[in-house]
Amino acid sequence: MxxxxxxxxxxxxxxxxxxxxxxxxxxxxxxxxxxxxxxxxPKGTEHFMSDLHGEYEAFLHILNNASGVIREKVDLLYEKSLPSKERAVLATLIYYPEEKLKEIKEDSADMEEWYRITLNRLIEICRLVSSKYTRSKVRKALPKDFEYIIDELLHTNYDELNKEKYYENIIETIIDIERADEFIFALCNTIKRLVVDRLHIVGDIFDRGPRADIVMDSLMEHHCVDIQWGNHDVLWMGAAAGSRTCIASVLNNSITYNNLEVVEMGYGINLRPLALFAAEVYGTKDVSCFRPKLQSAQYCNPKDIRLVACMHKAIAVIQFKLEGQIIQRNPGFNMDDRLLLDKIDYEHKTVRIGNKDYKLRDCDFPTVNRENPYELTDEETLLMEQLKFAFRHSEKLQKHVRFLYAKGGLYKCYNGNLLFHGCIPMNTDGSFMEFECDGERLSGRAFMDYTESLARQAFTANAHSPEKLRGKDFMWFLWCGRNSPLFGRDKITTFERLLVDDKTVWEEPKNPYYVHSATEEACVRMLKEFELDYPHSHIINGHVPVRSKDGETPVKANGRLIVIDGGFCRAYQPTTGIAGYTLVFNSYGIRIISHEPFDGARNAIRKNKDILSTSQIYETMQSRIKVSGTDEGQVIKENIxxxxxxxxxxxxxxxxxxxxx
Structure with a gap:
């Protein structure tokens, strides 16, 4: 027309x-x-993961196997012609091509025949996963070194005799000139790239697990990823922006779980100044309640543990001081009740929380000035300047944080779904909670947008400007502030958990969102707030682990809310009973996959052991979803x-x- x-x-x-x-x-x-x-x-496959918490081995395995989708493709093609063990070897080769091929070479007597058979099988799998894309899109996904050859093999008509010989000749030549290994790597990586069109990470890449930096390296190599920031992510982002409070909190978290590897080895941040300061000030002090949490199989030298405990105490005291300074600078955060250093009675060794005094496990804080408890000593100030310099000049950390800003945000609306990590803050009556924002009262989507703009300001504003300070303070608020949309609780009880035995003060009451979001009415209202008023729209959440061992289900609100934090982090697995949920949304519908704990990449490669996963069909569409029904399709229609x-x-x-x- x-x-x-x-x-x-x-x-x-x-x-x-x-x-x-x-x-x-x-x-x-x-x-x-x-x-x-x-x-x-058909629409491309979307893969959703959340709350990775530095568990890089489990993350990489699930990324490689696409939550079981690749094994499904292998079984679809070869279930009737190959035994299960051979299919498992083929799947493992796709997940870990270099490592598995090295092992196969050690055990195989006739590599030429193996190459011939395996290359044919990999090409068949590659053809299957590429079948729902245009030839142009597939070609763009191919590795440059083998782009022409793979394109030819994927589109050869094997029913024609001449083409069949042509095809066989290509394979034989690849083997003959000893390029089969590189060609296998190219095919395996192409399969993994094509099987998932887009990856969504719904927050919390950092903390607790050993190497969040390895997770970030992998995400930066992914062909299509978006990230919804979690509270642990913004804490590291704030640290990279130079917030001393965020830096102290990052180190406190890392030391708590005896996980300094990511700080020192992953990001090259020198902690020697902290160790020297801690040994000098707290070397002869009681640091028993600051001992780090150790994994059951983890052994550490008692002297090392004591030094780490001293470092923990040193940075925790500094953190409490710096948090007090932020709270005093920002009365709008409404967190004066979290000022606890000035509530300590040193003679009776108690602290007043609310209207009650609680016995302290430790109150030997030689650096705390009782007249001005939130002031850093000169030595603490120097230490924090050294640590701030290290965080600001860690090239790898800065690169990762720039990537988080480029690919991330507080929330995302995509193909009818609303993705965010924590919550949309609510009042007890289910209405959206209002916040004072530069003279305006904002709530719902407007508050989320304002929040994201301040988070970006922390990193991009001019150094030493009021905007920079405001942004950095707000990053700390997002991490643990009262009813922060990423934290979603009334308070964080770091002080109480370290220093008070009475566990009643350890409680961190959740925002009413976590009650109301279990109802379909509230979820529909939130979806409408973000202009997602569709019958098949969902909220996809992370942040709060689903306790599956207690019968809790990830699907709530009559299917409108899906929570995919199931315990990727090993520290959560005794509570959740599993090792995480992931979500797959393809042209047929949505599936939730629950995962058992991962036994390590070494066992996966040597024994062809996949993560035991259970797939539950959550929502099946009446007709297959086409690109025309997606956000990408809307853009294409506008282009047409x-x-x-x-x-x-x-x-x-x-x-x-x-x-x-």
Whole structure:
């Protein structure tokens, strides 16, 4: 359908720009045909993961096996022709091509035959996973070194005798010139790239587990990923931005779980100044309640543990002081009740919390000035400047945080689903909680947008500016502030858990969101707030582990809410009973996958042991979802409309075609 001249003239500036890319009627027509065809392809597979907490081995395995999708493809092709053990070996080869191939070479007597058989099988799998994409998109996903060869093999017609010989000759030549290993790596990586179109990380990449930096390296290599920040993520982002309070909190968390590897080895941050300061100030003090939590199989030298406990005490006291300074600077945070250093009675060794005094396990704090308890000593100030310099000048950390800002945000609306890590803060009556924001009262989506802008300001504002300080303070608020949308609780009880035996003060009451979000009515209201008023829209959440061993289910609110934090982190697994949930949303519908604890990459490679996973079909669509029904499809439709306008401009003579001579 052609447009009127008036339509064309109204959009002439846009059409002139478009004509540079499509200078002829034929070029515009070809692209319309191409885009229209794409709309009728099945939608790509989306893979959702949450609360990774530095557990890089389990993360990489689930990333490699796409929550079991790759093994499904292997079984689909070879269930009737290969025994289960051979299919497991083939799947493991795809997950870990270099490591598995090295092992196979050690055990195989006839590698040429193995290469011939395996290459054919991998090409078949690659053909299957590429079948729902255009040839152009597949070609863009192919590794440059083998782009032409793989493209040829994927689109060869094996029913034609000449083509069959051609195909066989390519395989034989690859083996003959000793390029089979590299070709296997290329095919395996192509399969993993094509089987998942988009990866969603719904928060909390950092803390507790050993190497969040390895997780971040892998995410930076992924072809298509988005990240919804978690409270642990913004804490590290705040530290990278230079917030001393966030730095102290990062170190407190890392020391609590005896996990300094990610700080020192992962990010090259020198903790020697902290160790020297701690040994000097607390070396002869009682630090028993600051001992780190150790894994059952973890052995450490008692002297090392004592030094780490001294470091813990040193940084915890500094953290409490710096948190007090932020609370005093920002009365709008409404957190004065978290000022506890000035509530300590040193003679009776108690602290007043609320209207009650509680016995302290330790109150030997030689650096605390009782007249001004939130002031750092000169030595503490120097130490924090040294640590701040280390965090600000860690090249790897800065690179990772820039990636988090580029690919991340507080929430994401995608293909009808609303993704965020924590909560949309609510009042007890279910209404959206209002916050004072620069003279305005904001709630719901407006507050989330304001929050994200302040989080970005922490990293991008000019050094030493009021905007920079405000942003850095707000990053700490997002980490643990009262009813923060990423924290979602009334308070964080770090002080109480370290220093008070009475566990009644350890409680961290959740925001009413966690009550109301269990109802369909509240979830529909939240979805409408974000303009997602569709029958198949869902909220996808992380943050609060699902206690599956107690019968809790990840699906709530009559299917409107899916919580996929099931305990990736080993520290949570005794509580949850499993090792995490993931979600797969393909053209047929949504599946929830629950995972058992991972026995390590070494066993996965040597014994072909996959993570034991249980897939539950959560929602099946009546008809297969096509690209036309996705966000990408909407963009394509808009592009088609623009190209149709351009066709009209050419045909009615408003624009002149530009043919190459």
């Amino acid at each position: 052609l447009h009127t001249k008036q339509d064309v003239l109204h959009n002439l500036k846009y059409l002139k720009a478009l004509a540079i890319q499509y200078p002829t009627e034929q070029a515009a027509s070809t692209e319309i045909i191409n885009l229209q065809a794409i709309l009728n392809l 409309e623009g190209l149709r306008l351009l066709l009209s401009a050419y045909r009615i003579g408003v624009l002149k075609e530009q043919h190459n001579k």
